[in-house]
Amino acid sequence: KAGVTQTPRYLIKTRGQQVTLSCSPISGHRSVSWYQQTPGQGLQFLFEYFSETQRNKGNFPGRFSGRQFSNSRSEMNVSTLELGDSALYLCASTGGDTEAFFGQGTRLTVV
Amino acid sequence: DAKTTQPPSMDCAEGRAANLPCNHSTISGNEYVYWYRQIHSQGPQYIIHGLKNNETNEMASLIITEDRKSSTLILPHATLRDTAVYYCIVRSSNDYKLSFGAGTTVTVRA
Numbered sequence: 001k002a003g004v005t006q007t008p009r010y011l012i013k014t015r016g017q018q019v020t021l022s023c024s025p026i027s028g029h030r031s032v033s034w035y036q037q038t039p040g041q042g043l044q045f046l047f048e049y050f051s052e053t054q055r056n057k058g059n060f061p062g063r064f065s066g067r068q069f070s071n072s073r074s075e076m077n078v079s080t081l082e083l084g085d086s087a088l089y090l091c092a093s094t095g096g097d098t099e100a101f102f103g104q105g106t107r108l109t110v111v
Numbered sequence: 112d113a114k115t116t117q118p119p120s121m122d123c124a125e126g127r128a129a130n131l132p133c134n135h136s137t138i139s140g141n142e143y144v145y146w147y148r149q150i151h152s153q154g155p156q157y158i159i160h161g162l163k164n165n166e167t168n169e170m171a172s173l174i175i176t177e178d179r180k181s182s183t184l185i186l187p188h189a190t191l192r193d194t195a196v197y198y199c200i201v202r203s204s205n206d207y208k209l210s211f212g213a214g215t216t217v218t219v220r221a
Binding site for chain 2: 004031033035042043045048055056058088090092094099100102103104105107
């Protein structure tokens with residue numbers, strides 16, 4: 001079956017702009033989680049959505065938001081970008097079994 | 112808020128078994144031990160998980176101590192492609208959040 005698809009793979013934005021990242025989970029998976037990975041902080045949990053509802057949220061400012069659609073696809077948005085938001089953003093989908101499958105990530109560079 | 116402790120790095124010779132330890136002394140009864148690995152700049156890859164019994168799949172074996180306070184991931188015949196950061200994670204079955212620590216950087220040498 002197809003894996004988790006994240007788009008775009010690479011993105012360059014300017015400080016102050018906003019960005020929207022997309023994640024298509026594995027077919028049939030209803031949970032989508034988002035993570036941020038930076039060299040300094042490692043992999044950090046952003047939030048998790050299940051059936052269009054946010055179930056869990058990490059310790060990130062309100063500039064980071066997300067949503068999930070009825071087909072389980074998810075988007076995350078970062079507003080008022082800062083240089084420190086440069087990171088690899090990873091999406092993971094989880095189905096009835098308990099292991100999470102990750103996408104290849106979106107590499108965001110803020111200049 | 113990772114609940115696991117792993118050595119920061121280890122080397123392994125190609126073709127030999129790699130034994131990766133993990134301490135999770137505060138693990139609760141309903142928490143599983145998961146292992147993921149991440150090859151440079153790719154998304155983490157699921158390896159194996161277990162509750163209290165030892166587990167084996169095509170990638171690795173997971174040995175969990177009887178008191179469940181520690182575990183060992185065994186890569187039976189390491190190859191150069193196994194060079195990666197390996198993460199040991201503890202999570203409950205009804206919480207899909209994964210709390211990653213720093214992991215163990217495994218370098219397989221020819």
